[in-house]
Amino acid sequence: MKSQLVMEGIDGEGLPADAEQLDAGPSPQEISEDPKLREECGVVAIHHHPEAARQAYLALYALQHRGQESAGIATADGTNLSNIKGMGLVSEIFTEDVLAKLHGNMAIGHTRYSTTGDSALLNAQPIRVDSTKGLIAIAHNGNLVNLGAVRARLERAGAFFQTTSDSEIIVQLIAHSKESTLVDAIADSLRQVDGAFSLVMMTRDRIFAARDPRGFRPLSMGRIENPDGPDTIVFASETCAFDLLRAKYERDVAPGELVMVTSDGVTSRQYSTGIQQASCIFEHVYFARPDSRIYGRWVQESREQMGRQLVRESGVDADLVVPVPDSGVTAAIGYAAESGIPFRFGLIRNHYVGRTFIEPEQRVRDFGVKLKLNPVRNLLEGKRIILIDDSIIRGTTSRKIVRMVRAAGAKEVHLRISCPPTISPCFYGVDTPRKKELIAANSSIEEIRQFIEADSLAYLSLEGLQNACNGGEGNTYCVACYTGSYPTDWVDVDEILPAAAVIR
Numbered sequence: 001m002k003s004q005l006v007m008e009g010i011d012g013e014g015l016p017a018d019a020e021q022l023d024a025g026p027s028p029q030e031i032s033e034d035p036k037l038r039e040e041c042g043v044v045a046i047h048h049h050p051e052a053a054r055q056a057y058l059a060l061y062a063l064q065h066r067g068q069e070s071a072g073i074a075t076a077d078g079t080n081l082s083n084i085k086g087m088g089l090v091s092e093i094f095t096e097d098v099l100a101k102l103h104g105n106m107a108i109g110h111t112r113y114s115t116t117g118d119s120a121l122l123n124a125q126p127i128r129v130d131s132t133k134g135l136i137a138i139a140h141n142g143n144l145v146n147l148g149a150v151r152a153r154l155e156r157a158g159a160f161f162q163t164t165s166d167s168e169i170i171v172q173l174i175a176h177s178k179e180s181t182l183v184d185a186i187a188d189s190l191r192q193v194d195g196a197f198s199l200v201m202m203t204r205d206r207i208f209a210a211r212d213p214r215g216f217r218p219l220s221m222g223r224i225e226n227p228d229g230p231d232t233i234v235f236a237s238e239t240c241a242f243d244l245l246r247a248k249y250e251r252d253v254a255p256g257e258l259v260m261v262t263s264d265g266v267t268s269r270q271y272s273t274g275i276q277q278a279s280c281i282f283e284h285v286y287f288a289r290p291d292s293r294i295y296g297r298w299v300q301e302s303r304e305q306m307g308r309q310l311v312r313e314s315g316v317d318a319d320l321v322v323p324v325p326d327s328g329v330t331a332a333i334g335y336a337a338e339s340g341i342p343f344r345f346g347l348i349r350n351h352y353v354g355r356t357f358i359e360p361e362q363r364v365r366d367f368g369v370k371l372k373l374n375p376v377r378n379l380l381e382g383k384r385i386i387l388i389d390d391s392i393i394r395g396t397t398s399r400k401i402v403r404m405v406r407a408a409g410a411k412e413v414h415l416r417i418s419c420p421p422t423i424s425p426c427f428y429g430v431d432t433p434r435k436k437e438l439i440a441a442n443s444s445i446e447e448i449r450q451f452i453e454a455d456s457l458a459y460l461s462l463e464g465l466q467n468a469c470n471g472g473e474g475n476t477y478c479v480a481c482y483t484g485s486y487p488t489d490w491v492d493v494d495e496i497l498p499a500a501a502v503i504r
């Protein structure tokens with residue numbers, strides 16, 4: 001089925017051609033009781049490449065795991081700025097004929113999982129705004145926590161919002177900034193928003209990339225060397241996207257840094273200083289791909305260390321170490337290596353079932369985990385199994401998996417989790433459920449063990465996790481979902497506001 005698309009700036013500057021604002025219907029959260037952890041978003045930017053749209057497409061393909069609700073690519077050719085976005089997966093939206101409409105040697109792209117604003121075509125990114133500062137497109141990974149106040153102020157000043165997402169606030173701030181140059185207007189705007197943002201932006205002739213002062217979300221810069229002209233500069237949420245483009249990783253965009261790329265080269269400024277880094281540790285636990293290097297550290301290395309540390313903290317005697325695929329695999333490899341217990345793929349994942357699988361009716365919903373994972377009976381039968389997963393959120397997945405492994409003949413099932421109990425929601429770009437739905441916020445570890453029906457259950461300690469994610473890089477992490485202590489001063493979110501006084 002062909003995706004419904006929004007096209008802006010195609011077939012004539014500023015004139016939306018065959019633009020359709022189609023409602024995608026209710027969000028997956030509304031029509032599914034899918035208890036899963038939601039992804040966040042992936043961003044990419046390409047400066048100076050003859051096939052910029054195609055490069056952005058490839059990078060988004062590599063970043064598909066960060067968001068599967070919608071995707072978009074904007075390109076610029078020096079005079080025009082075109083934008084195409086749709087609901088669904090990158091490969092469903094960007095067919096050959098759609099990609100062929102995107103001209104120019106610069107591009108930015110986005111894959112979305114919504115955190116603010118509905119999962120609808122209206123809120124898909126990049127968001128393209130025409131302002132007194134010219135055309136500007138933005139793609140954002142993260143979530144702002146002071147959007148209510150800023151949006152109200154902008155609306156009083158005459159801003160007309162096209163979307164209900166937080167990301168548009170940044171472009172509207174830029175459009176309404178009193179600063180005379182664009183780069184000053186961007187820096188000024190970024191100082192007014194709080195929360196998590198790894199951004200790429202594009203005008204008709206420039207690319208910008210920026211990270212919030214705490215560096216919540218990753219953002220890296222790479223380069224494709226070109227002996228016959230200027231190098232191609234690329235930015236991406238994760239370095240796995242560079243590999244597909246054959247780009248060389250150069251460095252991370254620093255927390256509080258704004259980078260500008262023009263035909264004259266790369267310039268940078270630190271628009272904010274003096275704020276302690278609070279990079280999301282959960283990127284290392286779950287979101288990012290193990291073949292990515294984020295915050296200067298390989299995700300594979302962190303996860304393997306998490307598995308090794310689990311053995312030191314809560315090792316248990318058993319016959320096999322079995323990962324819950326895919327996210328539990330690397331920690332399970334670490335666990336097996338440290339313990340000497342053999343590693344086996346005792347659960348096989350059906351890769352055609354996406355992370356946001358929407359089960360239409362209760363009968364099918366109950367099938368959810370079974371559709372995705374199937375036990376390898378001959379491996380599990382009569383064995384004592386250590387299952388390794390990255391996290392327990394509501395506990396429903398773990399319960400089904402433990403039952404499934406036992407039903408396949410396992411004698412004992414021990415569950416080890418490669419992070420501490422998740423006791424508090426995230427407001428920085430990960431759509432975790434509300435506190436009342438987080439099993440560890442409301443039950444003891446023993447109560448959770450009973451609920452999921454495991455013979456034993458243990459989580460990694462916070463200290464163990466932090467050590468596993470630091471191999472001398474000197475990173476400081478946000479660990480708020482394990483402690484309830486948030487790194488931002490004020491969180492403009494109903495659930496948290498009454499407690500704002502105690503969260504710094």
Ligand SMILES: O=P(O)(O)OC[C@H]1O[C@H](OP(=O)(O)OP(=O)(O)O)[C@H](O)[C@@H]1O
Pocket residue numbers: 035036037286324325326327328355389390391392393394395396397398
């Ligand atoms: O405790 P629960 O609320 O049931 O959810 C926890 C599970 O959710 C995530 O996996 P998910 O199946 O969403 O995706 P994955 O295949 O990417 O690991 C996570 O990796 C856990 O396995």
Ligand SMILES: NC(=O)CC[C@H](N)C(=O)O
Pocket residue numbers: 039040041112113114115116117123140141142143144165166167429430
């Ligand atoms: N998960 C994200 O990073 C989402 C970006 C943005 N807050 C949105 O909802 O579109």
Ligand code: SF4
Pocket residue numbers: 216279280281282283425426427428429430478479480481482
């Ligand atoms: S609250 Fe948790 S998921 Fe959210 S940014 Fe902090 S560590 Fe990451």
Ligand SMILES: [Mg+2]
Pocket residue numbers: 324325326327328389390
């Ligand atoms: Mg999982």
